Amino acid sequence: MTGKCPEYVxxxxxxxxxxxxxxxxxxxxxxxxxxxNCRIMVDTLKQTVxxxxxxxxxxxxxxxxxxxxxxLKAKWDKKFGxx
Amino acid sequence: xxxxxxxxxxxxxxxxxxxxLIGAHKDKIYGLxxxxxxxxxxxxxxxxxxxxxxxxxxxxxxxxxxxxxxxYTIALNESRALFAKRKQTxxxxxxxxxxxxxxGSHETGDHHRLFDWRDPGSVLESEELRKKIDLHIAGLPYKxxxxxxxxxxxxxxxxxxxxxxxxSEAATKSRILRARLAxxxxxxxxxxxxxxxxxx
Numbered sequence: 001m002t003g004k005c006p007e008y009v010x011x012x013x014x015x016x017x018x019x020x021x022x023x024x025x026x027x028x029x030x031x032x033x034x035x036x037n038c039r040i041m042v043d044t045l046k047q048t049v050x051x052x053x054x055x056x057x058x059x060x061x062x063x064x065x066x067x068x069x070x071x072l073k074a075k076w077d078k079k080f081g082x083x
Numbered sequence: 084x085x086x087x088x089x090x091x092x093x094x095x096x097x098x099x100x101x102x103x104l105i106g107a108h109k110d111k112i113y114g115l116x117x118x119x120x121x122x123x124x125x126x127x128x129x130x131x132x133x134x135x136x137x138x139x140x141x142x143x144x145x146x147x148x149x150x151x152x153x154x155y156t157i158a159l160n161e162s163r164a165l166f167a168k169r170k171q172t173x174x175x176x177x178x179x180x181x182x183x184x185x186x187g188s189h190e191t192g193d194h195h196r197l198f199d200w201r202d203p204g205s206v207l208e209s210e211e212l213r214k215k216i217d218l219h220i221a222g223l224p225y226k227x228x229x230x231x232x233x234x235x236x237x238x239x240x241x242x243x244x245x246x247x248x249x250x251s252e253a254a255t256k257s258r259i260l261r262a263r264l265a266x267x268x269x270x271x272x273x274x275x276x277x278x279x280x281x282x283x
């Protein structure tokens with residue numbers, strides 16, 4: 001398997017996202033069965049996305065919301081000529 | 084009142100209609116800005132600039148896309164403009180993130196075994212990790228950060244990301260992969276350090 005791993009670079013993201021042709025997938029999986037570092041690389045790359053997707057839903061801080069409302073209203077009134 | 088009616092009313096000066104239109108999207112825009120910037124101040128600036136720009140351009144909105152998509156595009160442009168002013172170093176080439184580097188000889192000899200953190204357990208929910216992840220994403224050069232966040236946080240397809248950032252699908256895939264590899268490397272260092280601390 002020496003020298004084999006970089007050959008998969010162009011297909012790596014499609015493989016990780018499950019959008020790769022099944023024939024190439026089978027080849028990669030055969031390689032992963034024999035290459036521990038590539039297996040760790042692939043597993044941790046999957047985990048990376050899982051971790052980055054997590055976290056709490058963000059919502060606009062109330063202080064910003066209040067400040068924004070005043071700012072937007074002032075800009076609106078200026079644009080549409082209201083006093 | 085439906086979105087089209089709200090837009091038409093906003094375009095003739097009805098602020099309440101505009102407020103209702105943006106109300107449905109403010110949190111999403113803030114979440115995107117927070118993820119892209121990694122800090123509250125920049126996120127607030129992006130949201131503010133986005134909504135002010137939306138007022139400037141409301142008469143130009145033609146209902147060809149949804150209001151949310153239009154607002155989202157403005158937010159991405161504002162975010163890009165903000166980070167374009169800041170100096171950023173590029174990421175390493177893809178090959179340098181891979182085990183064995185260019186030679187690919189990691190199956191033989193004295194290769195360095197990658198640290199395996201597939202099952203990080205309780206640390207997954209920790210505030211420390213959450214902050215690290217946000218910092219690492221925000222630390223990516225903008226063009227990689229944007230592609231990664233749009234693909235995996237906002238869950239757009241590669242084709243949609245490519246269209247949004249005005250790049251080819253091949254270039255988009257490359258940016259996404261480089262971002263993913265860089266983040267993996269940084270997270271790996273985090274888990275390895277943590278593991279070493281626990282063992283000592």
